Amino acid sequence: MMGNSVMKPKVIFVLGAPGAGKGTQCSKIVSDFGYVHLSAGELLRKETTKPNSKHGELIENCLKDGKIVPVEISCSLLKNAMLQSKKKKFLIDGFPRNEDNVEGWGKDVADHVDLQFVLFFDCPLEECIKRCLKRGAEGSGRTDDNEETLKKRIETYLSETSPIIKYYNILKIAYTIDASKDPDEVYRDVKEIMIKYNRK
Numbered sequence: 001m002m003g004n005s006v007m008k009p010k011v012i013f014v015l016g017a018p019g020a021g022k023g024t025q026c027s028k029i030v031s032d033f034g035y036v037h038l039s040a041g042e043l044l045r046k047e048t049t050k051p052n053s054k055h056g057e058l059i060e061n062c063l064k065d066g067k068i069v070p071v072e073i074s075c076s077l078l079k080n081a082m083l084q085s086k087k088k089k090f091l092i093d094g095f096p097r098n099e100d101n102v103e104g105w106g107k108d109v110a111d112h113v114d115l116q117f118v119l120f121f122d123c124p125l126e127e128c129i130k131r132c133l134k135r136g137a138e139g140s141g142r143t144d145d146n147e148e149t150l151k152k153r154i155e156t157y158l159s160e161t162s163p164i165i166k167y168y169n170i171l172k173i174a175y176t177i178d179a180s181k182d183p184d185e186v187y188r189d190v191k192e193i194m195i196k197y198n199r200k
């Protein structure tokens, strides 16, 4: 990921509480705007299914405990996925989630990409919990869509991820979207922001 600034891959960070609808909205953005959707959580889950993964067990434990894996792991998964895609526009979903993530990304990747902005999906936590439990009951197959892990994920979100979102707000690069409505209604607002701020 080198070259002058006009050639840098574009990145949009997509943040919000578990169940805020990041993944759902990212799929919609992909079809309209041609971004590549990279979910840090999905990449981690995929890593745990690889028989020879160096970090499989550590990742699995973090997932189950709602904890955030060391940035070296998530960042290198993201970096590899970006490089392998050979594409130039990325929605990075569910990352960065804490200070360690921001620092690691800053050391390793930030200078090589053009961070366009941050989409923050703002949704009341009770609604988020409801959605995740529904997703679990409908067979998401995720080890973390259960009441016990969800509680920990919310705690992690409040103590570690919220401050990161505040930080991007202070930098004035975050756009907040009301994510409590149904997906199509939320997407109307997303689309408006994408059209307005997505630089060519």
Ligand code: UDP
Residues within 6 Å of the ligand: 016, 017, 018, 019, 022, 023, 039, 040, 041, 042, 044, 062, 063, 064, 065, 066, 067, 068, 069, 074, 093, 094, 095, 096, 097, 101, 144, 153
């Ligand atoms: N996770 C992590 N680092 C990341 C992204 C995710 O450690 O950069 C882990 C963390 O344990 C989190 C889980 O993956 O609770 C699920 O994340 P995902 O974004 O898939 O969940 P969502 O927020 O979409 O419900």
Ligand code: MG
Residues within 6 Å of the ligand: 022, 023, 039, 041, 093, 094
């Ligand atoms: Mg997700």
